[in-house]
Amino acid sequence: MMTQKDSLPPLLRFGFRPFFLCAGLWAVLSVLIWMLNPFGLSGQQIGGLENLPAYLWHGHEMTFGFLFAVIAGFLLTASSHWSGFNPAKGIFLGILVLLWVLGRLFFYAGSLYPAAFFDVGFDLTLLAAVTRVILKARLWRNLIIVFLLSLPAFLNLDFYLIQTGVLPFDSAVPCEGALAVFFMFTFLIAGRIIPVFAPNALPNLKIKSSPKLDKASLLSGAVSLFLWGISAYQKSAEMGWLCTFVFLITSVIHSKRFSNWNPKESFKNSMIFVLYLSYAWIIISFLLMALESQHLILRTMSVHVMGLGAVSMAVAGMMCRVTRGHTGREIKAEKAEMIFFVMLSLSMILRLISTIPQVMASLTAFLTLLNASATCFIIGFLAFLWRYGPFLCRNRADGKNG
Incomplete structure (x- = not known):
């Protein structure tokens, strides 16, 4: 007998499914872009990013793109196992994936404000989803994971604030x-x-x-x-x-x-x-x-x-x-x-x-x-x-x- 969960497309049932797939695809594509970029070693741009050295695009996408996708897949699945509550499935999981994808596309295109909106929006939405089930299940021991997850989310926000000239630091x-x-x-x-x-x-x-x-x-x-x-x-x-x-x-x-x-x-x-x-x-x-x-x-x-x-x-x-x-x-x-x-x-x-x-x-x-x-x-x-x-x-x- 089919349950409601069974009726969902497999990719939208648990977080590890779409995010591990996205992480694998982006690992290949982003490194290929970096590898084939003729200006990467001279510090010139990738895509539409006129004021960002190519090596920083590579660094950003390896951490906030690739690794964050893996962490998302792992934590959305692990927190479900820990708490008994699935933090993201169906349409909500699809929205999370879309936020991540749009963050990658707009950043590559050099559209920093939309990129920041979708990329940081993904980070904070993921943080909220994982925090909700951990608090709901009273898993106080796992709050350190919530704290650690919040740090790269706000560091990503810092990155965009630096790129848009709001903060005067090194990207x-x-x-x-x-x-x-x-x-x-x-x-x-x-x-x-x-x-x-x-x-x-x-x-x-x-x-x-x-x-x-x-x-x-x-x-x-x-x-x-x-x-x-x-x-x-x-x-x-x-x-x-x-x-x-x-x-x-x-x-x-x-x-x-x-x-x-x-x-x-x-x-x-x-x-x-x-x-x-x-x-x-x-x-x-x-x-x-x-x-x-x-x-x-x-x-x-x-x-x-x-x-x-x-x-x-x-x-x-x-x-x-x-x-x-x-x-x-x-x-x-x-x-x-x-x-x-x-x-x-x-x-x-x-x-x-x-x-x-x-x-x-x-x-x-x-x-x-x-x-x-x-x-x-x-x-x-x-x-x-x-x-x-x-x-x-x-x-x-x-x-x-x-």
């Missing part, structure tokens, strides 16, 4: 700020899901629980990200040594937390290993921040390890896991998933090498590595779309609602 600030929030969101959620998912998938894997260490990792991570943000503009020697000390301590704390999860066993299951790999990049990110604070590496290296290494690897693992789990399919890695994970890993390694100053000194070497990294990223998400596009657009394999 890179809100982009890096949003990346830092998504980075923190990654190790917050990882601390909740890895100790649950890993033993379920690998019965012989033993997890050591340490609530004090979990709190220390969150606190030290938050302090480190705050210092990382202000260190870009406060470059005194004292600040540099303070940052170095805090970043190294944070990396040690997260390394201890990571070791409690028995990472050696994760190699036995690719869907688990990709989550562990993401956390390993988190630890490496803090180490790179320490090197950056001593001016031993460029800031772009830290930025890309955070975004392409830690956050994107977590995104890859969760998009596959959530889609398979919520469409009634076995949670396992097949050929498409392996291509997805391997290509993202290659993309990260190539992009990391491209940020070495000696490599950047050679335009030919830099462009070759940059294009190779972008190509691997695109191939990875094409593999995801090829395999998961049908899953997202069709009914559940087990015949259940959702």
